[in-house]
Amino acid sequence: MKKTLILITIIALAACKSPEARYPVIQKSGSHISESIAKNQELLEKEVAQIEAVIAADSTREYQSSPDGFWYTYNKKNKDTANTLKPEFGDVVSFDYSIKTLDGQVIYAEGEKATRTYAIDQEKLFSGLRQGLKLMQEGETITFLFPSYKAYGYYGDKNKIGTNWPLQTKVTLNKIIEKEENQNQR
Template sequence: MARDLLILILLSGLISCNPGQEKSDSTPRPGKKEMAELNKYLVQKDRERILNYIERKGLEMNESPAGLWYSIKSEGSGSYFKDNDRIVMEYKCHLLDGTACYSSAESGPKEMILGRSEMEAGLNQGLRMLKPGGEAVFILPPFLAYGLAGDGRRIPSRAVIVYNIKVLMTVD
């Protein structure tokens, strides 16, 4: 028993003294320039997908400088929304292929506080174009929606999202 233990200790020592060869990563990693070019390419492809959707559906949409696509059906009345306004809205959220993601029909009206991080950046931008009672369609490219990861449930990676919104009210 003692002999087996001694052999085990000696073998462990020999193995630990031989660092062996380090594995080399032969795959070159893309630099900043390559990543920037890839990002430009993906943004352009997303834009093409959105334009194809708009044409296929016969929609009249505008594009904001930030890349949000929107069609204001009714601006609403009163003052435009601003940071920290609590908004209650009905909504339908779907992908470009028509796959339904979320809607107020299944979960009830959504209450959101404008400017908070839990809201998609594109939806945050779009709601600022509305007043209480306003209605709009927003198309969010991935970089203004859930990006590379998706939401982990119904919205896949790099998805373009279409929102149909009707603001019901603001809450004080």
């Protein structure tokens, strides 16, 4: 009995060993991320070259580069110097737009999409258009040239716009309702 008690004590003491950390069998090197970055940089360079070719071919208009990563030109500019209001966070805008590929193939024609009402930076809208609307004044029409990452990106619109398509978007800003006015109407 004494031997059994000693054996049980030895087994109990051996079982109280502290746990050891298990290390992963496979360790990731991060090379997938590096490859993805390189691929995206290459895609952007290609799209910027396409956009620059469109700009070079259109000698009738003056294009401006946005610090947000897209280009634009005025089709109709507001010449009323008294009205310089541009939409800000929370303002509600009403606008119409059409979308084409960079080579001019119509994706969504003018009037095909209903007039859109949008609360600036408070609703879902692709990033280039969201930023482009903030550059506009009431009554202006601007054509934007967006690289795919500023448009619908990798996923497209799951309808007519495919993966990684740079786009031309013509936008007419119909009306701006300032945030204060918008709250008073409720």
